[in-house]
Amino acid sequence: MPQYPERMIQFGEGNFMRAFVDWQLQQMNKQGLFNGSAAVIVPIGQGLGGLMAEQDNLYTVLLNGIMQEQPVNSREIITSVSRVINPYSDYEAYLALAENDELEFITSNTTEAGIAYQPGDRLEDTPPSSFPAKLTVLLHRRFELGKKGFVIIPCELIDRNGEKLQEIVRQYAAEWKLGDAFLQWLDAENTFCCSLVDRIVPGYPRDKAAELEAGLGYLDKLMVTAEPFLFWVIEGPAWLSERLPLAKAGLNVAVTDDMTLYRERKVHLLNGPHTAMVPLALMAGLETVEDVMNDETFYRFVRELLDEELIPMLDLPQEELLSYADAVLERFRNPFIRHELASISLNSISKFRTRLLPVLLRYQQERGQLPPLITLAFAALLLSYRGDLVKRQDSAEVLAVFDQAWSNPSTFAASILKEVSLWGQDLSQVPGLTEAIDARLHQLQNSGSRAALQQLVRSEA
Numbered sequence: 001m002p003q004y005p006e007r008m009i010q011f012g013e014g015n016f017m018r019a020f021v022d023w024q025l026q027q028m029n030k031q032g033l034f035n036g037s038a039a040v041i042v043p044i045g046q047g048l049g050g051l052m053a054e055q056d057n058l059y060t061v062l063l064n065g066i067m068q069e070q071p072v073n074s075r076e077i078i079t080s081v082s083r084v085i086n087p088y089s090d091y092e093a094y095l096a097l098a099e100n101d102e103l104e105f106i107t108s109n110t111t112e113a114g115i116a117y118q119p120g121d122r123l124e125d126t127p128p129s130s131f132p133a134k135l136t137v138l139l140h141r142r143f144e145l146g147k148k149g150f151v152i153i154p155c156e157l158i159d160r161n162g163e164k165l166q167e168i169v170r171q172y173a174a175e176w177k178l179g180d181a182f183l184q185w186l187d188a189e190n191t192f193c194c195s196l197v198d199r200i201v202p203g204y205p206r207d208k209a210a211e212l213e214a215g216l217g218y219l220d221k222l223m224v225t226a227e228p229f230l231f232w233v234i235e236g237p238a239w240l241s242e243r244l245p246l247a248k249a250g251l252n253v254a255v256t257d258d259m260t261l262y263r264e265r266k267v268h269l270l271n272g273p274h275t276a277m278v279p280l281a282l283m284a285g286l287e288t289v290e291d292v293m294n295d296e297t298f299y300r301f302v303r304e305l306l307d308e309e310l311i312p313m314l315d316l317p318q319e320e321l322l323s324y325a326d327a328v329l330e331r332f333r334n335p336f337i338r339h340e341l342a343s344i345s346l347n348s349i350s351k352f353r354t355r356l357l358p359v360l361l362r363y364q365q366e367r368g369q370l371p372p373l374i375t376l377a378f379a380a381l382l383l384s385y386r387g388d389l390v391k392r393q394d395s396a397e398v399l400a401v402f403d404q405a406w407s408n409p410s411t412f413a414a415s416i417l418k419e420v421s422l423w424g425q426d427l428s429q430v431p432g433l434t435e436a437i438d439a440r441l442h443q444l445q446n447s448g449s450r451a452a453l454q455q456l457v458r459s460e461a
Ligand SMILES: NC(=O)c1ccc[n+]([C@@H]2O[C@H](COP(=O)([O-])OP(=O)(O)OC[C@H]3O[C@@H](n4cnc5c(N)ncnc54)[C@H](O)[C@@H]3O)[C@@H](O)[C@H]2O)c1
Pocket: 011, 012, 013, 014, 015, 016, 017, 042, 043, 044, 046, 047, 109, 110, 111, 112, 113, 114, 131, 156, 157, 197, 198, 199, 200, 201, 202, 203
C-alpha cells in the first residue's frame, strides 16, 4: 500500500470524514496531485482509533448509486490515513504534530455539538475536553515553535463554521492569557475557512456486511457506504485551489468568497425534507429514505414540500432550485444505499430549528398563513418527542423539556412553543401556530400520519 507524508490533521474519525475528506485525499493522491495523508485525531475519549490500528488504518469505501445516469458500484481501499491519534492516551503524540513542517491543513467534523466553548477547559489539561480547546493548545504550541500556521477547514454542518471555530479559539486564548503575539499569529498566519459539505454517508452496511466481506475477500469492520455524489464548498482565498487541488482532481469542489447561497440551498432543500419526513414516516412504519420515496403519499409530501413551501421561500433563481430539488429527489431514491430514518432523527429539534423553522417563519410573514406541510411535520416532530410512538434521540436537556411539557397534554402545544431554549424565540407569538399545532397533534393521534398527509397532498392523478 502506498504511504504518504502527513499533510493534514483531521479531527474526527467518523463515517463521514472517512468517506468524504479521506476519500478525496485518495483521489488526489492517485493522480499525483497531493502526495499527502491525514493524521486523524479522535476528538472524544472513545472512538475508532483501536479498530483503525488493527486494520493498519485501511478501510473500504463503497460508493453505490447513479452518477450522470450511469450506475456506480465501486469499492476502494483508502490509504490516505496515516494513523489515528487518541489524545487521551497519547497526548505527547498529539502535541508533537505542532513540530511537523509538512502539515498544512486542518479539517474537522465533530458533529454539530463539537464546535462549542466548554467552560473549565484549561491549557494544562492533557487534553482539554472540547475540540476548539484541543485545537487552541496545538496552535499555541505551533506558535511557540515559531512555525507557520495552517489552513483550517471545518466541515461541521453549522452556519459559518470556520468563523465560529476561530471565535472560540480566540476566546480560549484570551481566557488562558496566551498573549497578543499569539492572537496576532493566529489571525495573520492561519486561514480559517467556512465550508459546506454534501454527501450522503449511511456508514457501515450492517445489513449486508457478511455478503460484502465474502465478495471483497477480507474482513473490514470499518467499511463505509456512501453515495457517489459529493459537493464541498469552501469559502476561502483563490490560492487554496492550488494548494489543495481538489477541483483539479475532478472533484466537485468550489472555492468561493461567499458560500451563503450554497448553504441555504442545501440546508433547506436537502436536509429540510430529511428532517420533515422522519417523524411522519417513522410513525407510519417506514424505515428508510428510499421507503419514503417509494410510497406514493409520502413521495407527494416531499415533492410538494419542496415545490410549494421550501423553494418559493429561497432568494435564488427558481429554475435552478427546481433542478437542484430534482437532483435531491434522485439521490433520496438511490436504491443502492440504505439510509435509515432513525439515523437522521438524532437531535431532530436542533435540526428542525436550522433546517425548517426559518422557512416556516418566513412563509408566515410573507403570506400571512402557515405552510401546511411544514406545520404538519412540526406537529409530528413534537408528538414523536413524547417518546411512546417513536424512539427519541436527543440530549438529556431537550428530552427533559419535552417530558415536562407532555406532563400536561392539554397545555402541551402552548408550553413547548414558548421554549426559547429550543427555538431561539417564543413561537407561541407566531400568529395561529399554537392552534394549528394543537389541531394537527389531535389529528395525528386520532388518525395517524398517513391519513393526515393524504388529506393535505394532492393525489398523482
Ligand atoms: N453521514 C452523513 O451523511 C453526513 C453528511 C454530511 C454531513 N454529515 C455530518 O457529519 C457529522 C458526523 O457524521 P458521521 O456520519 O461521521 O457520524 P459518526 O458517528 O460516524 O462520527 C461522529 C464523529 O464526531 C465525533 N464527536 C461526536 N460528538 C462529539 C463532540 N461532542 N465533540 C467532539 N467530537 C464529537 C466522534 O468522535 C466521531 O469522530 C454529522 O453530525 C453530520 O453533521 C454527515
